[in-house]
Amino acid sequence: MGRAPCCEKLGLKKGPWTAEEDLILITYINQNGHGNWRALPKRAGLLRCGKSCRLRWMNYLRPDIKRGNFTKQEEETIIKLHQELGNRWSVIAARLPGRTDNEIKNVWNTHLKKRIHNNSQPKPETHLHAIRSSHFRQSVGTVSVSNSSQHSSSEISSLTTAAAGLDAYTVMDSLEMDESFWSEVFSGGDDSSATSDFSAGNSDSQLLQFSNTFGSGLSAEGDTDFWYNLFSRAEDLLDLPDF
DNA sequence: AATCAACTCAACCGCCCAGAG
């Protein structure tokens, strides 16, 4: 007997997540927790499969995710753990705080496997991530996080994503923000309004509030200023207590 | 400047497992 699909496929959206969808998902989870993933999209007002929501949250939106380049130490850890455990990415990810199984899997498949296969040492600064990070610094300007102990996690490597809105979270995650930051993001500094019942019905105003808080709005055009403002604002919040 | 190939990584798919009834 075939297994029933995880959710009703008809009418559900697929493909890349928009900034608005991200916002809806984050807001809902921050307010209610994820609970039942299958029921979450309906309750949150998202036209997505529960699995898709879970994946998006786990791999990208969770505040404790560390984004940016893998350090040499992390890469060595992955290689070592892979020798011991094989392709058990979730187990490996559990040993690398802030890294997701998907991310580790990608790094392994794109970099480490080849490196092992070629049995050669990586050349410093020839690493594609480093190249792209410097690309970003050149195009947007120097943006550094002084309290980051690991150089690679202070570098923003993925500002090339088509859906520009997604990278707000890249920036913010790299700053290891806590729930207080998210609360501020969603409330726009006014905690009287935004934490009330959130659904697709009022997501537009929430999104507007979100964008007004940080600058020029969530549009594909002129988003550099927006994300720069967002980044700057996030930097101001680094002193918040740990999540 | 245009084209093509290589690369990256977010997202999807399908299977497996554990727990509930």
Place this chain on the structure above:
DNA sequence: TCTCTGGGCGGTTGAGTTGAT
């Protein structure tokens, strides 16, 4: 014990990006 359901995992895909020519 069996069936069903939801969560989680690993493999794979494909759109977007970058570098080479």
